[in-house]
Amino acid sequence: MAADQSDIIDKAIGWHLRLADADERGWADFIAWIEASPAHAAAYDTIATDDRLIGQARFPAPVSMAGNDNLPARRRWPWLAGGAAAAVALAAALLAPALIAPASSAYQVATGAGERRTVALSDGTSIEMSGSTALRLDRANTRVAALERGEALFHVRHDAARPFTVTASGMTIRDLGTVFNVANDRHGLTVAVSEGSVLFQSRRAVRRLSAGDALAVRDEGREVVATRIAPGLVGGWRAGVLSFDNQTIGDVVAALERLYGLDLGLEDGLSRRPFTGMVRFTGVADRDVPHLAELVGATWRRDGKRWVLSGGGSAPR
Amino acid sequence: MATGGLRAIFLAQRPMLLRLLIARLGNREDAEDVLQDMWLRIDRLADQPVAQPAAFLYRVAANLATDRRIAAARRSARDAVWIDSQPGADELPDAERALMARDKWQEVEGAIADMPERMATALRMFRLEEQPQRAIAEHLGISISGVEKLLQRAYRKIHDRIARFAEDSEAARRQHEERDTDRGG
Numbered sequence: 001m002a003a004d005q006s007d008i009i010d011k012a013i014g015w016h017l018r019l020a021d022a023d024e025r026g027w028a029d030f031i032a033w034i035e036a037s038p039a040h041a042a043a044y045d046t047i048a049t050d051d052r053l054i055g056q057a058r059f060p061a062p063v064s065m066a067g068n069d070n071l072p073a074r075r076r077w078p079w080l081a082g083g084a085a086a087a088v089a090l091a092a093a094l095l096a097p098a099l100i101a102p103a104s105s106a107y108q109v110a111t112g113a114g115e116r117r118t119v120a121l122s123d124g125t126s127i128e129m130s131g132s133t134a135l136r137l138d139r140a141n142t143r144v145a146a147l148e149r150g151e152a153l154f155h156v157r158h159d160a161a162r163p164f165t166v167t168a169s170g171m172t173i174r175d176l177g178t179v180f181n182v183a184n185d186r187h188g189l190t191v192a193v194s195e196g197s198v199l200f201q202s203r204r205a206v207r208r209l210s211a212g213d214a215l216a217v218r219d220e221g222r223e224v225v226a227t228r229i230a231p232g233l234v235g236g237w238r239a240g241v242l243s244f245d246n247q248t249i250g251d252v253v254a255a256l257e258r259l260y261g262l263d264l265g266l267e268d269g270l271s272r273r274p275f276t277g278m279v280r281f282t283g284v285a286d287r288d289v290p291h292l293a294e295l296v297g298a299t300w301r302r303d304g305k306r307w308v309l310s311g312g313g314s315a316p317r
Numbered sequence: 318m319a320t321g322g323l324r325a326i327f328l329a330q331r332p333m334l335l336r337l338l339i340a341r342l343g344n345r346e347d348a349e350d351v352l353q354d355m356w357l358r359i360d361r362l363a364d365q366p367v368a369q370p371a372a373f374l375y376r377v378a379a380n381l382a383t384d385r386r387i388a389a390a391r392r393s394a395r396d397a398v399w400i401d402s403q404p405g406a407d408e409l410p411d412a413e414r415a416l417m418a419r420d421k422w423q424e425v426e427g428a429i430a431d432m433p434e435r436m437a438t439a440l441r442m443f444r445l446e447e448q449p450q451r452a453i454a455e456h457l458g459i460s461i462s463g464v465e466k467l468l469q470r471a472y473r474k475i476h477d478r479i480a481r482f483a484e485d486s487e488a489a490r491r492q493h494e495e496r497d498t499d500r501g502g
Contacts, residue, residue, distance in 0.1 A: 013472040017465060019379070021449055027375040028333060034340040041340055048383040049390070050476050051444070053425045059441040107445070114361030122422065131361075261361045283361065 005039070012043035016051060056120050058105075058139040105139040111150070113261030114283075116238075124157035125164060130183075130237050132258045150258055151183035153235035158196070171202040171221055180209075181235045185254045188218035190247075194234035216247060233278065243278040249296055249309075256281065256288065264289065268311030270298060323359055326370045334378050341382035351381045420486075421479055428478040432471060439467040 015030050022030065034041045111117050111133050119127045119135070121142040129135065133150025143159070147168040156164040158177035166173040168184040178196035183189070191200055192214035200207045202221035209215060214234075216225045227245040236243055242255050250271030256262045260283045279295065281288045289307045293300040298309040327334075331352065338348035355362070355377060367373040429437050435457055442448045442456065443464075450468075454461045 009476060010469065010473065013469055016472065017468050020443070022372060023369055024371040027337070027372060031333060031337045031340060035336065045386055047472065047476065049387055050472065050479055052383065052387060053422055054440065054444050054475060056422060057425045057429055059429060059437060059445065283358065285360070
């Protein structure tokens with residue numbers, strides 16, 4: 001009985017490995033297998049759950065990435081040399097992260113347009129990523145994140161001794177106990193705080209933002225506009241609720257592209273036109289584009305997969 | 318692939334997708350719900366051409382099913398632990414849940430740390446970098462069946478470790494409960 005169970009687990013693992021590049025037929029065989037017995041379905045369920053945990057785990061830094069191809073492979077994590085005492089490693093990391101952090105442990109997490117993903121960091125911080133978003137994280141130092149592009153909501157586990165720092169386009173946002181949202185796209189950077197506060201820093205300015213504060217930064221930090229946002233609306237993109245204050249239609253479109261993978265062009269200088277308001281989107285382009293057009297007094301047309309908003313000849317309001 | 322193409326393939330595969338989801342979720346209602354969700358989002362599922370659209374749709378469906386199973390497991394764990402003891406403390410269950418997940422995560426990382434380096438490398442390339450087994454075989458200089466065996470053992474080690482951890486915590490919880498009952502009675 002126990003041996004049978006163990007065997008079923010091995011089979012479930014085998015299926016899980018094969019499914020990574022299974023074709024239609026492979027999937028049909030798999031479906032037949034999990035349908036064959038509740039024990040099969042239960043075993044696969046366990047493996048699928050384990051697999052998610054593996055996806056969040058920190059792995060030993062790849063040796064080749066460190067440029068040490070000729071050195072013998074290190075069997076364990078550089079900072080776990082003594083054994084699997086995670087608590088010791090954690091304490092060591094708290095004491096001197098710079099000393100023991102291997103330089104090669106950076107990794108990238110990215111989403112495609114319209115995709116969503118939540119990254120859980122080992123310190124309890126979680127990051128909800130919108131579509132078309134790339135984050136660079138560091139396994140050796142979980143208190144830093146670089147938002148290379150896109151938008152993410154950060155739920156930071158506060159640690160006064162090790163503030164969490166987000167960098168984007170050469171600017172930094174440092175948590176002071178916080179939930180905050182950062183968007184980094186071609187129009188610039190926006191930061192909005194839902195709980196707690198953050199310290200924003202560019203080469204030119206340092207600002208402290210508290211719950212309900214938002215900041216739009218353009219032109220590589222030369223232009224910084226402070227605005228307010230209802231804290232409940234921060235990270236509203238998760239529910240399709242987007243809020244703009246003193247921003248541009250270009251910002252609205254960038255948010256839609258990111259969130260839903262929508263291909264939406266702007267004509268007649270619409271992209272620079274200011275926009276303030278809260279819009280609820282559905283992710284269904286047939287509804288959202290006409291809705292937005294109506295809001296901004298533009299006309300819309302569809303060109304294959306691409307949508308275009310134009311000023312429609314009327315003067316900008 | 319044009320969206321129209323993906324839609325057509327979705328419709329053609331719908332019966333099999335439904336079977337997959339029913340087998341994973343244990344009921345038809347949730348399975349239909351996932352299919353509905355996929356259908357509504359089908360424009361956004363793929364932003365670039367998909368080589369094997371049918372397999373792609375199966376993968377999406379299987380992922381969504383796993384999401385739901387994990388969410389359901391968390392809900393029931395949370396209800397079991399918190400429903401009586403912490404009325405109104407909304408953020409506490411989350412903290413507790415994060416703590417439990419972190420314990421499991423520590424087991425996973427412990428298991429990975431204990432692995433031979435090649436096994437950990439194979440697992441990382443397979444799971445994090447999503448490399449095909451052929452590429453892993455080339456990188457490690459072994460056969461594809463060698464990679465398969467490494468991965469099989471890696472998943473098994475992790476599974477056994479988590480299972481043992483779950484049993485231990487369950488036993489501890491029961492002991493704790495019995496003690497409380499004794500004290501109460």
